[in-house]
Amino acid sequence: MVAPPVAPDQPVADTPPPARRRRDVRGTLPRIALAAAGGALVFLSFPPRSAWWLAPIGFAVLGVLLHGRRMRAGFGLGLVWGLGFLTPLLRWTGEFVGLIAWLPLALTCAVLVAVGTALMARVSTLPGAPVWMALLWVADEWLRSVFPFGGFPWGKIAFGQPEGWYLPLASVGGAPLVGFAVALTGFGLAWLGRGWRRAAPLVVLPLAAGLAVTPFVGVAPDQGTAVVAAIQGNVPRAGLDFNAQRRAVLDNHVARTLQLAEDVRAGRERQPDVVVWPENSSDIDPFRNPDAAALIDRAAREVKAPIAVGAVLVDRSDGLPRNTVVLWDPERGPVDSYTKRQLQPFGETMPYRSFFRLFTEAVDRAGTFQPGSDPEGFTVGRVRMAVDTCYEVAFDGVVRESVTAGGGANIIAVPTNNATFGFTEMTYQQLAMSRVRAVEHGRAVVVSATSGVSAIVAPDGSVTRRTGLFEPGALVAELPLRGEATLATRLGAWPEWVMTALGLVAVAFGLAVQRRGSRPAPGAGTGEEETDGGPAGAA
CATH class of the missing domain: 1.10.1760 (Arp2/3 complex 21 kDa subunit ARPC3)
Known part of the structure; x- marks a missing residue:
């Protein structure tokens, strides 16, 4: 039976029958x-x-x-x-x-x-x-x-x-x-x-x-090995209010480093070439507070190794804070620094603060930190350390830039502060990111967290040592220094761009096919349509 022609100004009814609507x-x-x-x-x-x-x-x-x-x-x-x-x-x-x-x-x-x-x-x-x-x-x-x-x-x-x-x-x-x-x-x-x-x-x-x-x-140490220590000093208690106890946090990291120094002298631990403290291990600016500087200086001299100290610094030019890792030498004091480049919205910064304040005053807890721009980390003897602070480890491009900057890093440090997030799964999710980065770039990764989980990650992504949550600890390990770049490091974002482009091309093709299939068949409106498969039959 041939479907009757439809007048141009008469819409085709596409409402399904009641039984079909019930099934849907x-x-x-x-x-x-x-x-x-x-x-x-x-x-x-x-x-x-x-x-x-x-x-x-x-x-x-x-x-x-x-x-x-x-x-x-x-x-x-x-x-x-x-x-x-x-x-x-x-x-x-x-x-x-x-x-x-x-x-x-x-x-x-x-x-x-x-x-x-x-x-x-x-x-x-x-x-x-x-x-x-x-x-x-x-x-x-x-x-x-x-x-x-x-x-x-x-x-x-x-x-x-x-x-x-x-x-x-x-x-x-x-x-x-x-x-x-x-x-x-x-x-x-x-x-x-x-x-x-x-x-x-x-x-x-x-x-x-x-x-x-x-x-x-790759896991072979093509540039030798180095002994690296990660310090987890812990915080006085979990939760937001730990920031009000900044001196206690600094004291905890100093005390745990001094204990490590004693263990080294007693032969219970190896002498580290470099020590990594967590993000926010000194929320007291050591450049403005001589007592904080003296504590850090003492810890570096006792452990006889440079310490990468996560500190909050207030810039003299604008009076605004920077989330910075300072390399503190036992003889010369602060010799280098890295400022976090990828800041966490609604935490370290607050986009559209006045707008979101309409919904809650909690937005004023977010900081006014300013980002850094230099991706290069630290050089300590044979160690060329890329630094990716906390949130940065989630971003492919940020980590790759830190690994390739300054002639290339042979180890990655991830100083982090997860104390605000208590016993949630956040710290485990972030550790997983560090494990992926280890394989992606073929580098050992040192994760140093204020309250845990701190870990030593081998270039194959395996965790060789780790701490628990909310307990002080020190992880010391001899790590391979690797200079060989993986294919992923060399290619950078190209695989993602190519895969994204191919997916969008497929969408364009699918839309073209849909558009072609929705055109009226030849002879439409003349009584020549087929009831099986043509537009009228489908309706």
Whole structure:
């Protein structure tokens, strides 16, 4: 039977019949619940848990939900999936200024995830859809790393894989390649029901590639070795009010360093070549307070090694604070410094402070720190130390700049202060980032935290020594000094840019196919349309 022609000014009714509407409603709630569960699986793959294999399953759930959906549905399902993933992952942000930080941040990040999943829905029916969808996940992570307020890349999938088989891929293409591999495995799993012969290679190849790269992850000390110590002095008690006890924090780090010096003299520990104190180990500016300078000077002389001291300095030119690491020599005092370049919004800085004050006065707890500009770290004998302070370790480009600056670093230091976030999972998530950076750049990493977790990370990402939370400690280890650049270090952001561009090309192709398929068939409106497959039949 031929469909009757439709007058140009008469709209086509696209309202589904009542029975179909009821079926859609009954199907919507299970899809929403499944999306939330899929996102929660990805959250559960992150440290302190080691269930890295849950992440591909979470992506498989997302792939099943997105297949053949319109972009609007892809956005909605992705929003729920993103909330299931990021809301629990970012719970630690609420320790600082409460729900006003945690829930809006989680929602903002989930909306950005939903932008990516809307595009994934568009390419989900193209040939090779899992590949294009995984590429779009990389594009989405890139978007979140630059927007808003300078980006917030905390939920990168690679940061949940320090124990997984995918981790060695970081040495080839950095964190973006690890995220692509995890997403591709998951989307490939989602395709198994549509033809296992095509989907199975997409599931197996990323895992096989990670295992194949493993023997090539460099750990040899091509520039010798050095003994490095990380000091964890601890804070008087957990919580925001520890900043009011700045002198006690400094005293704790001095005392633990003096104890290390005694252990060295007694032969219980090796003599360190350099000592790393945490971020904020001296919130008292030693250039303005002679008593603080005298304490640090004593600690350096007793331990007989330069100390990288995390200090808050007030610049004389503008009277504003800088989050700075000062290299304090036992003979010459302060000889070099590194100022944190990537500051934490809503913590060290407060964008649009007057606007956000309309909602809560808690924004005034945020600081007025000014960023540094020089990525070069410290040189102590054979040690060329890149410094990435706390939040900076989450940013691919910031870490790479610090590693390659000044002729190249052969070790990475991550001084950090996690005391504000108490016993939340934040410190474990950040340690995972340091482990990914170790493999990505082929460098040993020294994590020194005020209250924990401090750790020594080998170039293959393994943790050789670590402390607990809220306890003083000193970690001393002989570490390999490596000057050889990994492929990821040499390529920099190129793998991410290429993968992002390919994903967007796939979206453009998918939109073109959709537009071509929506054009009226030849003879439309003349009584010659087919009822099976043409626009009229589809309606």
